[in-house]
Every structure is written in C-alpha cells, then in structure tokens.
Amino acid sequence: MAEKILMKGNEAIGEAAIVAGCRHYFGYPITPQTELTEYMSRRMPQINGVFLQAESEVAAINMVYGAAGAGARVMTSSSSPGISLKMEGISYIAGAELPSVIVNIVRGGPGLGGIQPAQSDYFQATKGGGHGDYRNIVLAPNSVQEMVDNTILAFDLADKYRNPVMLLGDGALGQMMEPVEFSASDVKPVAKPWAATGLRGRTESNIINSLHLQPEKLELHNIHLQKKYAQVADNEVRYEELYTDDAELVLVAYGITSRIARSAMEKARSEGLKVGMVRPITLWPFPEKPLAVLAQKAAAFLTLELSAGQMLEDVRLAVNGAKPVYFYGRAGGMMPSPKAVYEQISTLFNGKEVNNS
Structure with a gap:
C-alpha cells in the first residue's frame, strides 16, 4: 500500500495531474484555488513541465486550446468568476474536440460574490456554460482523496472522448487537508493521430478548428458531437x-x-x-x-x-x-x-x- 501524505485539496489536485501525465499548466490566481496554481508553479519546473501564469483567464484557456491541439495532457484551474471568463474558450475546445481538464473550485456568487465554498456553478458546469450545443463531462469529488482519484480519471476520460472534463470542487474541499495516497500510475502514451504536430510522415497536415461556415457541415458536426455525448451518458455515469x-x-x-x-x-x-x-x-x-x-x-x-x-x-x-x-x-x-x-x-x-x- 502506498504511503499516505497529508495534503491540502488544491495541492493534491496538482500532484494528481502530474501523476496522470500532465506536463502543461496554464492558469491565473483567484481565491480559493490559488494554491493549485502556486503548487504547479513549483512542481512543473522540477519535472521539465511547462507552467505559465497567463495575463488573464481568457488567455489561459486559449493556451490550453493550443497545448491540447498539439496532443499534450494539459490542465487549467480557476474559481467561479474566472471560469466564467474561460467559457468562450471551453466552447471552442469542445467544438474542436480537444481533451483537456478544467478545475473549478467554486466560491459564492453571483458576481464577485465571496471566497467561501458554494455549489452555485452547477448550471454553468453541467448545462454547457458557453455558447452552442456542447457538454462537459463533470466530476464532483467529496474528499481530498477523491480529488486525487478523479483528477487522474479526468485526464483519461478527456482523452477517451476527446472532450473537456471539469473537476467541480468547492472552497472547503480546496482548502481542507486530509491524508491521501497516490497509487503507482503507469501512464501510457495515448495515440493522438489527429493532433497538430506537423506532417511527421503524413501527406497532409492536421487542422484543429471549430469554425464550420457551411451550415450543412456544421449540422453534421453537431450530430457527431451529440452521438458522442450519448455514448458518454451510456458508459460513464458514476454515483x-x-x-x-x-x-x-x-x-x-x-x-x-x-x-x-x-x-x-x-x-x-x-x-x-x-x-x-x-x-x-x-x-x-x-x-x-x-x-x-x-x-x-x-x-x-x-x-x-x-x-x-x-x-x-x-x-x-x-x-x-x-x-x-x-x-x-x-x-x-x-x-x-x-x-x-x-x-x-x-x-x-x-x-x-x-x-x-
């Protein structure tokens, strides 16, 4: 059995992402998730990963788009108002079918609200939140250990379905400390033949895009997405x-x-x-x-x-x-x-x- 370590929820998410193979993190500080961003700023250089504190939440989510489009396991995190700013980018990511993990440590609202725990971002997380017909897979842990386990699961589900996965926590879970264990994880590279990585033996370049100006093509793309979401609904319900x-x-x-x-x-x-x-x-x-x-x-x-x-x-x-x-x-x-x-x-x-x- 792996040794248990006492960790704060926010920091446990960061270490779990690293265990899952995440080597790219883009974020912006906001209470009550700032410890996650701070943790990744320390850990990513230690593992030859990429950490970048973006100039805004809007910039951070578009960096996620770029890294995911190149095939990387990538994560961002924020808290309620910051997630609102990311919503256009999350819709783009869903439309382009890019696997990525988004952490929301929810605080009270609406507006700037306060910094105490809340669950008032449920609609935003589960009903899309941004524009267009799309879905996020949404995981809701109830302990620091589940934050670890569900973060690792989130990366796997994101790659399996080429879809954004949101980890929905709250200020209490993010700030509390509990003993956790990190099981030995054998992260196997996931083949991503669709990624924009240059020709590399191909005759045509891959293009990552969510723009479909012909309505017939856009409708077909939406039908494809809805079939994928139906598959998720059939196979991934957890309770x-x-x-x-x-x-x-x-x-x-x-x-x-x-x-x-x-x-x-x-x-x-x-x-x-x-x-x-x-x-x-x-x-x-x-x-x-x-x-x-x-x-x-x-x-x-x-x-x-x-x-x-x-x-x-x-x-x-x-x-x-x-x-x-x-x-x-x-x-x-x-x-x-x-x-x-x-x-x-x-x-x-x-x-x-x-x-x-």
Whole structure:
C-alpha cells in the first residue's frame, strides 16, 4: 500500500495531474484555488513541465486550446468568476474536440460574490456554460482523496472522448487537508493521430478548428458531437448509493454537502428513520436512471445543495413527478450543519409527508 501524505485539496489536485501525465499548466490566481496554481508553479519546473501564469483567464484557456491541439495532457484551474471568463474558450475546445481538464473550485456568487465554498456553478458546469450545443463531462469529488482519484480519471476520460472534463470542487474541499495516497500510475502514451504536430510522415497536415461556415457541415458536426455525448451518458455515469434498499426518504447531495448529509442520515437511521442517500459523482452525465428506479419505491426525495437549488432541477427531471422532491440549501458561502440537515429530515417524517403506508 502506498504511503499516505497529508495534503491540502488544491495541492493534491496538482500532484494528481502530474501523476496522470500532465506536463502543461496554464492558469491565473483567484481565491480559493490559488494554491493549485502556486503548487504547479513549483512542481512543473522540477519535472521539465511547462507552467505559465497567463495575463488573464481568457488567455489561459486559449493556451490550453493550443497545448491540447498539439496532443499534450494539459490542465487549467480557476474559481467561479474566472471560469466564467474561460467559457468562450471551453466552447471552442469542445467544438474542436480537444481533451483537456478544467478545475473549478467554486466560491459564492453571483458576481464577485465571496471566497467561501458554494455549489452555485452547477448550471454553468453541467448545462454547457458557453455558447452552442456542447457538454462537459463533470466530476464532483467529496474528499481530498477523491480529488486525487478523479483528477487522474479526468485526464483519461478527456482523452477517451476527446472532450473537456471539469473537476467541480468547492472552497472547503480546496482548502481542507486530509491524508491521501497516490497509487503507482503507469501512464501510457495515448495515440493522438489527429493532433497538430506537423506532417511527421503524413501527406497532409492536421487542422484543429471549430469554425464550420457551411451550415450543412456544421449540422453534421453537431450530430457527431451529440452521438458522442450519448455514448458518454451510456458508459460513464458514476454515483454512490447508501441505505437505499429500505429508504423512505432519499437524500441527494454531492461534493462537500454529501458528507454533511451522510452524518445527518446516519443519525436519522440510528433513531429508526429510514433514510438513504444517492451521491452523484458524475454531475454530467447525471445518474438519472438510478433515481428513476428509486422513485418507484421511495416515498420522497430531499435535495441538498450549497445553492438556491440547481441540481434540484435534474433530480426533479429524473423523478419525473413520481414522488415529491423537497429542497434544502444554503447560499453565498454558508454551509449547513449536520444538525440542520437532520432537522429537515425529522420535519419531513414528523409531518407524515414521507410515509409508504
């Protein structure tokens, strides 16, 4: 077993990216993810990698486009307002089908907001965020160890589907320290015959592009992308289920909120309340089918978020009106206590709104 190391979440992401074979990082500092940029500025020169603090978030994401187009494993990171500035570039990257990893350590908004943890970038991450019909694969870790594991997974998924992958964390996960281990990783070079690397034995140069002026060609490209996204949705849904076999009330929470929800759920179960939980790990593709199955036997759902209710819409779509879906959220950087979540659970049971009989 590998030795465990105590690391801050932001720094653990950086080391995991290096383990995954990332040798190019372009970013710009913004709280609460700045430690990741700082970490990469130290580590990249040590491994003959490339670190560049761009003049802006817009510049950083276009550097990602260039490195990804040349076939490199490349990453950028930011926090909410900075990710907003990257959105045009992310749409270009998706349109050009370039594998890349984008980290968002979410802070409260809207606007400049604050620097405390939030989950209010869910819409931005899962519904595209930029212009056009495209999708990001979105991974939502709930621990520093999962930040490591999902960062490595993100690079693999990006190359597998030639698509941007977003790691969606939050200020709490980015700043907390937990023991992590880095398993020995055998990073195998991924063949990228499409990359713009000169002729190199080819008769024609590869061209990386997202501009298709003929509508017929652009429509065909969009059809191709949608087929790819359907393949992702079929093969890459990840989630965790806890105590759902007998659950009358099913909690749905991701990221740091899922840890709070789990504490409240365990207290409720110790008192005889039949509560379970579904934790989406991929926010896109969203675990719709597991929730739809649970909607046939559970009595109700309670969605928990650090937002005004964004994942709530996907839970309601998955449940499809079969059972009531309740919501409890905090916004602006505020986080609920396990006690507060337990009180929400208790209120639903005491109100007899959660009852199979």
